[in-house]
Amino acid sequence: MTPEGVQSFANAWNRIELRHDSRQIDLDGRRIFLSEGVIAHQSALWLSAADVASLIHPVLRPQDFADQARVVKRIWIDAGHGGKDRGTHNDPLALSEKHLTLDVALRLEKILTAQGFEVIQTRREDVYIELAERGELSRDSDLLVSIHFNAAGNPDAHGTETYVLTPAGQRSTGDHKQRTVDELAAEPGNQTDAWNAILGYQMHDALVGDLGTLDRGLKRARFVVLRLTTVPAVLIEAGFLSNDEEATRIASASRRGEIAESIANGIVAYANLVLSTQP
Numbered sequence: 001m002t003p004e005g006v007q008s009f010a011n012a013w014n015r016i017e018l019r020h021d022s023r024q025i026d027l028d029g030r031r032i033f034l035s036e037g038v039i040a041h042q043s044a045l046w047l048s049a050a051d052v053a054s055l056i057h058p059v060l061r062p063q064d065f066a067d068q069a070r071v072v073k074r075i076w077i078d079a080g081h082g083g084k085d086r087g088t089h090n091d092p093l094a095l096s097e098k099h100l101t102l103d104v105a106l107r108l109e110k111i112l113t114a115q116g117f118e119v120i121q122t123r124r125e126d127v128y129i130e131l132a133e134r135g136e137l138s139r140d141s142d143l144l145v146s147i148h149f150n151a152a153g154n155p156d157a158h159g160t161e162t163y164v165l166t167p168a169g170q171r172s173t174g175d176h177k178q179r180t181v182d183e184l185a186a187e188p189g190n191q192t193d194a195w196n197a198i199l200g201y202q203m204h205d206a207l208v209g210d211l212g213t214l215d216r217g218l219k220r221a222r223f224v225v226l227r228l229t230t231v232p233a234v235l236i237e238a239g240f241l242s243n244d245e246e247a248t249r250i251a252s253a254s255r256r257g258e259i260a261e262s263i264a265n266g267i268v269a270y271a272n273l274v275l276s277t278q279p
């Protein structure tokens with residue numbers, strides 16, 4: 001451990017950097033949020049067993065979870081918001097999240113279909129669909145990707161966030177309270193915790209790597225769509241509409257094409273990883 005409280009571990013394939021008292025780690029150059037802070041004990045840093053089991057182990061050794069793997073043939077694309085639910089917006093630039101998510105979803109479908117995947121969309125037009133329905137319907141697929149754009153009170157905030165479902169009994173990112181008894185119960189989406197983590201990492205790596213955006217981290221939350229599906233699922237916050245510079249970029253069709261390409265790359269990387277674990 002350095003005086004700054006940083007400790008790194010590396011082998012020929014992977015490198016992990018831990019920081020004392022932090023819930024953020026660096027895994028192969030990507031930012032990952034843990035449920036528990038890293039602690040120092042006898043001049044070494046320690047991760048919680050829960051974070052190792054539900055996050056680090058699956059991401060580093062997917063082959064150990066081969067028996068729970070789901071080969072990707074049918075992909076559920078969930079364009080966030082719609083109809084009466086605009087999502088976030090940037091009014092000076094006349095941008096509504098619901099239109100941007102649908103545009104990216106339709107571009108993504110073209111790319112994935114051309115690669116031989118079957119695609120189902122939550123919506124193909126500007127309609128409102130309940131969150132619970134989105135999650136439940138997607139159970140008839142092999143992977144769910146939910147597409148969103150972000151907003152923050154601070155207009156400087158920008159970059160990419162990727163979310164997977166918080167495992168039972170663990171804390172969501174940004175949740176600093178003690179856990180409640182409610183959080184001990186497993187949600188339907190927790191059936192695939194290991195592959196959620198693997199999908200989340202592959203997706204986040206592709207997005208940040210391809211788009212060159214600020215890496216705001218692979219995070220965990222109990223979003224309804226993620227809770228109610230039963231297939232590996234990821235929710236993408238592909239950029240901030242509240243940041244004028246990022247929003248202006250997202251307003252261009254070519255940038256939305258790049259976002260769709262990078263999501264497809266994340267899915268393909270994950271699908272290939274699943275295949276590599278199969279006999």
Ligand SMILES: [Zn+2]
Nearest residue numbers: 080087148149
């Ligand atoms: Zn949204």
